[in-house]
Amino acid sequence: MSLRLYLVRRVGLLVFVLFGVSVLTFVMARVVPADPAVLYAGAGARGPAIEQARKILRLDGPLYEQYLGYVSGLAHGDWGTSLRTHRAVLPDILTFLPVTLELVFSALLLGLLAGVALGALTADRKGRAIDFVMRIFAVGGVSLPAFFVALVFQVLFFRALNVLPAAGMFSVDVAQNYPVSHVTGAPLLDALITGNLTALSDHLRYMVLPVLALAAYPTGVVMRMSRSAMLESLGQDYIRMARAMGVPRRTIIYRFALKNSLGPVLTVVGLMLAYAIIGAFFIELIFAWPGIGTYGTMSILSLDYPAIMAVTLFVAVIYVVVNLLVDLAIAWLDPRIVLS
Amino acid sequence: MSTASPAASRFLLDDWRVRHQSSLEESRHSVRIFFRDRLAAVGLIYIALMIAVAIFAPVVAPYPGQGRGATDLRARFDSPGAQHVFGTDNLGRDVLSRVVYGTRIALVMPAIVALGVVLIGVPLGGIAGYYGGWLDEVVMRVTDIFLAFPGLILAMALVAFLGPGLRNIAIALVVTWWPWYARLVRGMAISLRERPFVKAARTMGVRDSRIVLRHILPNSLGPVIVQMTLDVGAVILEVAALSFIGLGAAPPTPDWGLMISEGRLYVFEAWWMVVFPGLAIFALVLAFNFVGDGLRDVLDPRSRR
Numbered sequence: 001m002s003l004r005l006y007l008v009r010r011v012g013l014l015v016f017v018l019f020g021v022s023v024l025t026f027v028m029a030r031v032v033p034a035d036p037a038v039l040y041a042g043a044g045a046r047g048p049a050i051e052q053a054r055k056i057l058r059l060d061g062p063l064y065e066q067y068l069g070y071v072s073g074l075a076h077g078d079w080g081t082s083l084r085t086h087r088a089v090l091p092d093i094l095t096f097l098p099v100t101l102e103l104v105f106s107a108l109l110l111g112l113l114a115g116v117a118l119g120a121l122t123a124d125r126k127g128r129a130i131d132f133v134m135r136i137f138a139v140g141g142v143s144l145p146a147f148f149v150a151l152v153f154q155v156l157f158f159r160a161l162n163v164l165p166a167a168g169m170f171s172v173d174v175a176q177n178y179p180v181s182h183v184t185g186a187p188l189l190d191a192l193i194t195g196n197l198t199a200l201s202d203h204l205r206y207m208v209l210p211v212l213a214l215a216a217y218p219t220g221v222v223m224r225m226s227r228s229a230m231l232e233s234l235g236q237d238y239i240r241m242a243r244a245m246g247v248p249r250r251t252i253i254y255r256f257a258l259k260n261s262l263g264p265v266l267t268v269v270g271l272m273l274a275y276a277i278i279g280a281f282f283i284e285l286i287f288a289w290p291g292i293g294t295y296g297t298m299s300i301l302s303l304d305y306p307a308i309m310a311v312t313l314f315v316a317v318i319y320v321v322v323n324l325l326v327d328l329a330i331a332w333l334d335p336r337i338v339l340s
Numbered sequence: 341m342s343t344a345s346p347a348a349s350r351f352l353l354d355d356w357r358v359r360h361q362s363s364l365e366e367s368r369h370s371v372r373i374f375f376r377d378r379l380a381a382v383g384l385i386y387i388a389l390m391i392a393v394a395i396f397a398p399v400v401a402p403y404p405g406q407g408r409g410a411t412d413l414r415a416r417f418d419s420p421g422a423q424h425v426f427g428t429d430n431l432g433r434d435v436l437s438r439v440v441y442g443t444r445i446a447l448v449m450p451a452i453v454a455l456g457v458v459l460i461g462v463p464l465g466g467i468a469g470y471y472g473g474w475l476d477e478v479v480m481r482v483t484d485i486f487l488a489f490p491g492l493i494l495a496m497a498l499v500a501f502l503g504p505g506l507r508n509i510a511i512a513l514v515v516t517w518w519p520w521y522a523r524l525v526r527g528m529a530i531s532l533r534e535r536p537f538v539k540a541a542r543t544m545g546v547r548d549s550r551i552v553l554r555h556i557l558p559n560s561l562g563p564v565i566v567q568m569t570l571d572v573g574a575v576i577l578e579v580a581a582l583s584f585i586g587l588g589a590a591p592p593t594p595d596w597g598l599m600i601s602e603g604r605l606y607v608f609e610a611w612w613m614v615v616f617p618g619l620a621i622f623a624l625v626l627a628f629n630f631v632g633d634g635l636r637d638v639l640d641p642r643s644r645r
Contacts, residue, residue, distance in 0.1 A: 148600060148621065152614070278493060
């Protein structure tokens, strides 16, 4: 299959999957035991108010009509109205998105760099003490609940050692005297763009624990993946050839083998993204970061079902699109891969 | 089978003999490889120990009543010591006893989820792979839709809509995990379909439904079990995560995720309320991951080191 045909097929599949995803979220929301219109109208609301709420939430009319209304709303940027805040859901999600993106991308970047470096190191020192210790760390990293790591970090670094702040994005002093003006919504970027160095260094201190807690899992996954990929490429003929020609060992490992082991690592990026998004739900909650995760958990706890639907759908769309991009990148980078 | 021609049945028998003889020798070899991997052996022993703890929880727990939820308000926030090895919580309950009782939920939940996944994902995958065609296409596109969500996000939304509780967590996790197993078994079924013993059975006029039930599914169980061992850890983590955000059992259930969630409010004064249930989760998941890795090394020669 040519790359172009593959692209067309994958995009077609994407459209189908997005359609299915919208059906699935719609169906899920129909199993709610409570009447959302009553929740929306508020405690003590009478008949007319509830009927009006039903209209606002598009709960009148037959099911297929409700679904069509839902989908055409999605297409027009109307993702529903929150039962909790009575505000449109999509603008709220977009307001909270930059904070989540900052957290997720920092953690993924750290996980990738640390994971590849540790994977190369342990493959190089295979069978020695450091290999054994790091492998236990890697399995440990994927065996720890992110929310538990976060809480332990807070106890250790705030309560016991008192070297890092417990929660929040800025200290009170900095937030009052050196507020970051809103450009993108991601505090790190905004502080950088506006040249607010006081806020930047303050925010970096507040980033350490959440990012580390979120990066534990991706680091473990990438390290295991890149270690085995390194070992595989180290066993190949061109490496033996290079060794026979007297190329220094360091060059062989960190230039030749490392480059060739990056392909397999790319395949777990989608998986890592899924875990980072899920982890962000808990990390944001514990470290009090106002992102989609906090918004999502708040919606879940108050059975704010339009918001739950919207967050679920939003996350799925991002996830599907990134996975497609990753697959295309892999196909483009490695022509040996058979497209099907 | 009675209508089989002599040639076909001898062929079948040979095929059977070859497969089983080699698998006997291989299994002895495999056990040796598995136990040479010390981490896997340690993991297996730990899991066995935890199963015993779960069964004999009333005997193992120093304060069985408190493990089930009885409070002792005179002993609130006791730090770990001789009286209470893991300390006591905000209601004076012995944390060790509650962690001990928590092993029951931690072990039963993955078992239920695994059962549900096997009952739904395995037959669907087997049918899709064996029959192929439009049936295969439909099943696979449905799995595409389910796999478009990061698993736990879909589970969170489902439990939110169904209402909190362990039963609904189990339902939600079956819904998010079955597609992986349907795909795994489908792949197995496609390759098994072309194997001589299946072809022979078909030639002899054995019904398709019987072939799927008696040949395809039993023969794909090996990889399913290995994958399940690798996934049990993830399921334990997901149950804990859902309980942590308040979608699981209601207090005073001794559930590890719930205990951490309760302890979170007092984490700076009574760290043991969070740390011990967390370590219990960590150790159990780690044990399953070690065993899963060991099993995979045995069965996938490419990953042998």
